Amino acid sequence: MPTDHPHHEQLLTPREVAEIFGVRTTTIARWTREGKLTPLRTPGGHRRYRWDTVVRLLAQDTTSDEAEDERQWAEDAARLYDQGWSIRQVAEKFDCGYGVMRRALRTRVALRNRGGTYTGEDST
Template sequence: MPFSDDDLMTPREVAATLGVRASTVALWARLGFLKPAVRTPGGHRRYFRGDVLAFRDDRRSREPDPADEEMMRDAVRLYQQGWSIRRVAEEFGLGYGRMRRILLTRTTLRDR
């Protein structure tokens, strides 16, 4: 059965489609990056498949920002100089988890 753009998706389905956690989906919706969810009579959030797919395609088509690339290189350099992930994250105003994911994609993390 083909999918329609008007099909409703649960936050978990949206998260799986976008490759993130359901809590990230809720955050993006609150911040306005993702179109707001509709509520079921029971109060559960649902997202339109067309909105989710458009958001996913838009994220994929964006060019990386040169300033972000420079920040990431600087973050890796500081981490490799012995700074903790938490300290690097604070330096750039990011959360620990986000900085850890950035560093994971660009360098080998030290053992705890």
């Protein structure tokens, strides 16, 4: 990409990068730990990513990684729920909404009601 491109110096937040790739912000954090992305740090310690770095990574084939990420994410969430975590706690851990997590868990485990027993519609 030429250096005179308007986005060349643009810095993106982890959420913006996640939206570009269609993944969760936790995936962006993992990619950073794995060295796929290198962040700059703001004076406040927040991560920012260079536009040109994101574009280069986007050009690589990441579709199989994304599918594996989603499968692993759902398995990890189900494991925590089976260990007694609430849906809300699991959703906060994976940085997603309650409804998204509830739907993801419902496809993998029988959901408990507030009293800790399993509901009739979700048990198999």
